Amino acid sequence: MTIRTARTAVVTGASAGVGRAIAVAFARLGWQVALLARGEEGLEGARREIEAAGGRALPIVADVGDADAVFAAAERIERELGPIDVWVNNAMVTVYGCSVDITPEEFAQVTRVTYLGQVHGTLAALRHMRPRNRGAIISIGSALAYRSIPFQAPYCAAKAATRGFIDSLRSELMNENSAITLSMVHLPAVNTPQFDWARNKFDRKLAPVRPIVQPEPIAAAVVRAAFERPREYWVGTSAVKAIAAQMLMPSVADRLLARAGIENETTDEPADPRVPDNLYQAGRGDPGAHGGFDSESRNYAITFNPAWLRAGAAIGLAAGAALIWRLARADRGRRPMISRT
Ligand SMILES: NC(=O)c1ccc[n+]([C@@H]2O[C@H](COP(=O)([O-])OP(=O)(O)OC[C@H]3O[C@@H](n4cnc5c(N)ncnc54)[C@H](OP(=O)(O)O)[C@@H]3O)[C@@H](O)[C@H]2O)c1
Numbered sequence: 001m002t003i004r005t006a007r008t009a010v011v012t013g014a015s016a017g018v019g020r021a022i023a024v025a026f027a028r029l030g031w032q033v034a035l036l037a038r039g040e041e042g043l044e045g046a047r048r049e050i051e052a053a054g055g056r057a058l059p060i061v062a063d064v065g066d067a068d069a070v071f072a073a074a075e076r077i078e079r080e081l082g083p084i085d086v087w088v089n090n091a092m093v094t095v096y097g098c099s100v101d102i103t104p105e106e107f108a109q110v111t112r113v114t115y116l117g118q119v120h121g122t123l124a125a126l127r128h129m130r131p132r133n134r135g136a137i138i139s140i141g142s143a144l145a146y147r148s149i150p151f152q153a154p155y156c157a158a159k160a161a162t163r164g165f166i167d168s169l170r171s172e173l174m175n176e177n178s179a180i181t182l183s184m185v186h187l188p189a190v191n192t193p194q195f196d197w198a199r200n201k202f203d204r205k206l207a208p209v210r211p212i213v214q215p216e217p218i219a220a221a222v223v224r225a226a227f228e229r230p231r232e233y234w235v236g237t238s239a240v241k242a243i244a245a246q247m248l249m250p251s252v253a254d255r256l257l258a259r260a261g262i263e264n265e266t267t268d269e270p271a272d273p274r275v276p277d278n279l280y281q282a283g284r285g286d287p288g289a290h291g292g293f294d295s296e297s298r299n300y301a302i303t304f305n306p307a308w309l310r311a312g313a314a315i316g317l318a319a320g321a322a323l324i325w326r327l328a329r330a331d332r333g334r335r336p337m338i339s340r341t
Pocket of ligand 1: 012013014015016017018019036037038039040042062063064065089090091092093113140141142143187188189190191192193194195208278281282283
């Protein structure tokens with residue numbers, strides 16, 4: 001009889017950025033972590049970091065846009081590490097530019113990786129989790145899944161599509177009384193290498209829309225989601241504000257974003273057209289989790305569960321309705337003043 005002690009997490013896009021920080025955070029808790037990405041150097045760097053943290057890593061070169069590669073990776077993980085407890089879909093690519101300047105092929109590639117990569121990872125996880133009716137799947141989302149911004153249409157659309165997919169699937173799992181959970185963790189701007197290697201049609205360097213958060217507090221929120229299994233978390237005040245603004249006054253948000261233009265998403269420095277981007281192949285080297293905005297990035301972020309907001313709104317509505325009902329009754333019970341004259 002084998003006694004299984006370590007739990008197993010899978011993180012896609014674990015060679016850099018947010019995924020790298022999530023993988024290390026699980027390893028620090030003593031979990032085994034399978035790391036999926038295209039770049040061998042980044043995966044090797046992640047493996048070293050995880051082993052230095054006392055964890056066990058299984059790096060696998062796989063393109064999440066290739067469903068068979070993701071299914072094969074899941075088989076290998078189950079064989080070598082044991083049952084997958086948590087699967088985190090995190091990998092992404094994006095293209096910055098005006099929609100009319102982005103080619104159909106570029107739209108397709110962002111969709112293939114950023115949206116279909118989430119679908120493939122989820123289906124691969126379910127192949128193994130459904131027979132044992134156990135497991136948590138976490139989808140890394142963005143405030144931009146709710147509120148699209150200009151000059152990143154393929155990415156915003158892929159994030160919104162992921163939300164549509166997960167919501168549909170959640171009801172299907174509930175329909176079969178499944179114990180498997182689906183959580184989405186929607187992020188604010190994070191200081192990751194994304195802004196150095198994303199395909200960029202502008203002549204200025206890219207930047208996250210401020211305020212910027214470091215990858216580690218984001219990773220902490222994702223690990224928390226693995227334990228608390230919320231429907232959604234919104235991380236960072238800027239994500240909460242963007243989502244709330246979209247829900248309450250989308251036309252005002254449209255105009256504000258139109259007025260901000262590209263200033264929000266670029267720096268004053270000229271872009272270097274010789275630097276290769278990561279749209280079709282892995283970025284070069286091992287950049288780690290952080291991007292180039294350490295000096296202006298926060299080391300903390302609130303983790304907001306929108307279920308609290310809905311519960312608060314429901315209590316507020318119920319209290320308001322009860323008050324109106326009592327006032328109406330009191331009014332009906334009052335006897336009319338009849339003049340004696
Ligand atoms: N940074 C932000 O401001 C921000 C804001 C909101 C949400 N997010 C979300 O956070 C997550 C991570 O973003 P990030 O900023 O950390 O991005 P990043 O720094 O660009 O890292 C992207 C990761 O995805 C991997 N990847 C790219 N294409 C892949 C493919 N075809 N197959 C497998 N792996 C692939 C990359 O590794 P290889 O190149 O080696 O394959 C890398 O590990 C994404 O879901 C993103 O939407 C980020």
